[in-house]
Amino acid sequence: MNGAALRRLVRLNVARDRRASVSSVFGVGVGIASLVFFVALGLGVGHVVREKVFPVDTSLVEVVPSQLSLGLLGGKLDQSAVDRLAALPGVKRAYRKMQVRVPAVSVYDGDFFGRRLRMGIEVLAVGVDPDFVRRDVQLGDFSDPGEGQPIPSVAASRLLEIYNKTFAPARGLPQLSHGMVTGFTFPVDWNRSFVAETKPGPVTRSQAQLVGVSDRGLLAGIVIPLEAAVRLNAAAGADATTFTGVALEAVDPSQVPALVEAVKAMGLRVDDQERRLAENAGAAVAITTSAMALLSLLICVLAAFNIAHALSAAVRARERELGVMRAVGASRRDVFRLVMAEATLLGLMGGLGGTLLALAAATGVDMLAARVLPEFPFKPDSFFSLPAWLLTGGVVLGVIAAVAGAFLPARRASAIDPARVLAGQVG
Amino acid sequence: MISARRLSRSYDDGERGQVRVLDAVSLEVQAGEFVAVVGRSGSGKSTLLHVLGGLDTGYSGEVTVAGTALACLGDLALSRFRNEQVGFVFQSFHLVQGLTARDNVALPSFFAAAPPADTLARAQEALERVGLQGKAARLPSQLSGGERQRVAIARALFARPKVLLCDEPTGNLDAATSEQVVALFRELNRGGLTVLAVTHEERLRGAATRVLTLAEGKLQ
Numbered sequence: 001m002n003g004a005a006l007r008r009l010v011r012l013n014v015a016r017d018r019r020a021s022v023s024s025v026f027g028v029g030v031g032i033a034s035l036v037f038f039v040a041l042g043l044g045v046g047h048v049v050r051e052k053v054f055p056v057d058t059s060l061v062e063v064v065p066s067q068l069s070l071g072l073l074g075g076k077l078d079q080s081a082v083d084r085l086a087a088l089p090g091v092k093r094a095y096r097k098m099q100v101r102v103p104a105v106s107v108y109d110g111d112f113f114g115r116r117l118r119m120g121i122e123v124l125a126v127g128v129d130p131d132f133v134r135r136d137v138q139l140g141d142f143s144d145p146g147e148g149q150p151i152p153s154v155a156a157s158r159l160l161e162i163y164n165k166t167f168a169p170a171r172g173l174p175q176l177s178h179g180m181v182t183g184f185t186f187p188v189d190w191n192r193s194f195v196a197e198t199k200p201g202p203v204t205r206s207q208a209q210l211v212g213v214s215d216r217g218l219l220a221g222i223v224i225p226l227e228a229a230v231r232l233n234a235a236a237g238a239d240a241t242t243f244t245g246v247a248l249e250a251v252d253p254s255q256v257p258a259l260v261e262a263v264k265a266m267g268l269r270v271d272d273q274e275r276r277l278a279e280n281a282g283a284a285v286a287i288t289t290s291a292m293a294l295l296s297l298l299i300c301v302l303a304a305f306n307i308a309h310a311l312s313a314a315v316r317a318r319e320r321e322l323g324v325m326r327a328v329g330a331s332r333r334d335v336f337r338l339v340m341a342e343a344t345l346l347g348l349m350g351g352l353g354g355t356l357l358a359l360a361a362a363t364g365v366d367m368l369a370a371r372v373l374p375e376f377p378f379k380p381d382s383f384f385s386l387p388a389w390l391l392t393g394g395v396v397l398g399v400i401a402a403v404a405g406a407f408l409p410a411r412r413a414s415a416i417d418p419a420r421v422l423a424g425q426v427g
Numbered sequence: 428m429i430s431a432r433r434l435s436r437s438y439d440d441g442e443r444g445q446v447r448v449l450d451a452v453s454l455e456v457q458a459g460e461f462v463a464v465v466g467r468s469g470s471g472k473s474t475l476l477h478v479l480g481g482l483d484t485g486y487s488g489e490v491t492v493a494g495t496a497l498a499c500l501g502d503l504a505l506s507r508f509r510n511e512q513v514g515f516v517f518q519s520f521h522l523v524q525g526l527t528a529r530d531n532v533a534l535p536s537f538f539a540a541a542p543p544a545d546t547l548a549r550a551q552e553a554l555e556r557v558g559l560q561g562k563a564a565r566l567p568s569q570l571s572g573g574e575r576q577r578v579a580i581a582r583a584l585f586a587r588p589k590v591l592l593c594d595e596p597t598g599n600l601d602a603a604t605s606e607q608v609v610a611l612f613r614e615l616n617r618g619g620l621t622v623l624a625v626t627h628e629e630r631l632r633g634a635a636t637r638v639l640t641l642a643e644g645k646l647q
């Protein structure tokens with residue numbers, strides 16, 4: 001049977017059995033729509049979790065000193081330990097981190113982007129090797145300018161997000177973009193705290209200037225050049241030689257597990273709290289998505305049964321007609337193909353319709369969310385991710401469901417004995 | 428044109444076991460003949476026609492139609508044989524609802540290995556031969572019984588077969604319409620077509636050049 005004839009007969013059959021066809025297409029459409037919708041939602045939310053809420057750099061390993069001192073063996077993160085870490089196989093770079101080991105507060109009283117702001121907050125400052133955040137630095141070269149000069153500081157993008165979505169609205173403060181905060185200068189009093197114990201020495205005052213916003217920033221503090229932290233620690237009489245952490249950048253994320261083992265063998269610890277949180281949140285999203293996807297697949301299976309049922313009935317009703325086709329030259333294979341092609345068309349319509357429906361639903365939900373849901377941290381523009389493979393997959397799966405459902409009816413149709421159905425009188 | 432030798436066909440019939448509907452039947456039909464096969468209902472007339480037309484394969488014996496030995500053909504080759512060498516006419520017309528008369532006539536082209544380029548013209552020509560050129564665009568539901576049977580005959584003629592196999596072609600028609608259809612068969616036969624019709628209708632019998640009787644599985 002040639003393609004044109006096949007298309008012609010398929011169209012004829014679909015048009016004649018309009019109600020059954022609509023029901024078949026509807027079944028597939030509902031299954032595919034919910035599948036595409038939920039998978040897109042899972043992908044979209046997973047994306048937000050990975051990229052925004054827990055922007056874990058998969059090739060970074062955060063090394064921290066061991067809690068128990070292991071005596072001579074180490075556990076301490078001094079320069080020689082850093083050198084050894086940097087020499088581990090698979091390490092591309094080691095970035096040293098040193099916390100400023102005196103408490104600090106920022107007491108702000110003045111103009112804050114057009115509003116008057118008076119408040120005091122604790123400040124946690126960590127010095128890092130400048131290259132660690134350099135790509136996010138917008139102002140200057142992120143080096144220690146020396147005493148008396150404003151200390152270049154990098155804030156966390158997550159901190160800015162939380163400020164914009166919860167803090168600013170609650171306090172009536174303006175929304176701030178990355179560009180706006182760059183250059184903002186605020187006072188920092190070192191060795192002063194509202195809550196913690198301070199060192200015996202004096203309080204020293206300096207300025208800090210935001211020079212960038214980074215995913216590698218501290219959620220509850222600022223990142224400053226390592227040299228500045230060393231200087232501040234030395235001036236306060238605190239430990240200015242050992243580091244509070246080292247971020248190891250692996251050549252490739254696949255080398256991270258081996259790297260973690262090597263670090264542990266050195267008597268050091270790996271801080272994987274963030275990574276765990278990210279993994280847990282990611283797993284929660286994945287599990288929820290899988291459950292919904294499974295449910296949707298079940299709908300697709302039901303749709304396949306529905307098509308099987310509808311086509312069985314159609315084949316039974318068209319027995320004589322199929323017999324006539326055999327009489328005028330249709331082979332068993334032609335009859336099989338005819339039923340399968342009909343299912344393919346139904347599946348294609350259901351798959352296309354369902355995918356479009358999911359697309360429309362996702363757009364609708366996003367629009368509704370933008371209008372109805374209050375602003376909250378990490379609220380994305382879209383909760384959905386609709387990659388091309390998902391859209392194509394939706395259509396293809398619709399066809400697969402229909403074709404799977406059609407298989408047995410098509411087999412039965414091809415096995416019809418024309419001699420039996422053609423002889424004698426109709427009715 | 429048609430040659431059957433020691434043709435037997437049995438059916439499984441539940442309690443009574445095997446029922447032999449055709450019992451070593453032999454039949455020779457020359458090109459250009461118009462043969463009528465008569466016999467009471469259930470005597471195996473349809474069965475004989477189906478075997479000769481390549482619709483039934485559960486027989487034993489040798490069958491050659493239009494130079495083709497059917498016994499050694501597979502489903503594809505047999506389908507092609509039906510498509511090109513024989514035309515069937517049934518008691519109940521068996522038109523495809525939803526297709527116009529012209530498309531019903533052209534139905535064999537849907538399954539042709541190489542569909543003719545002039546399908547529509549051929550269909551029109553076949554309709555003319557049965558006198559329905561004016562009703563090509565009608566659906567089966569818009570045609571009378573006699574017209575439907577003439578469309579079915581045009582469909583059987585579409586592929587220009589050498590043999591026409593007719594299973595009680597006037598069985599569902601009234602007397603006047605039967606008359607027309609029988610006249611049409613006679614005319615087609617005069618034009619060189621070999622016609623084998625099974626019937627118990629007098630008129631059709633009268634039109635045949637030879638009448639055979641099927642009884643007790645034997646053909647006389």
Ligand SMILES: Nc1ncnc2c1ncn2[C@@H]1O[C@H](COP(=O)(O)OP(=O)(O)O)[C@@H](O)[C@H]1O
Nearest residue numbers: 420423438448467468469470471472473474475
């Ligand atoms: N597919 C079949 N299965 C079982 N018995 C059949 C089948 N087809 C025909 N028969 C039997 O074969 C006999 C001949 O049938 P048929 O050829 O249709 O007779 P006719 O056309 O002369 O009325 C009948 O007894 C019928 O019941």
Ligand SMILES: [Mg+2]
Nearest residue numbers: 423424472473
């Ligand atoms: Mg019969």
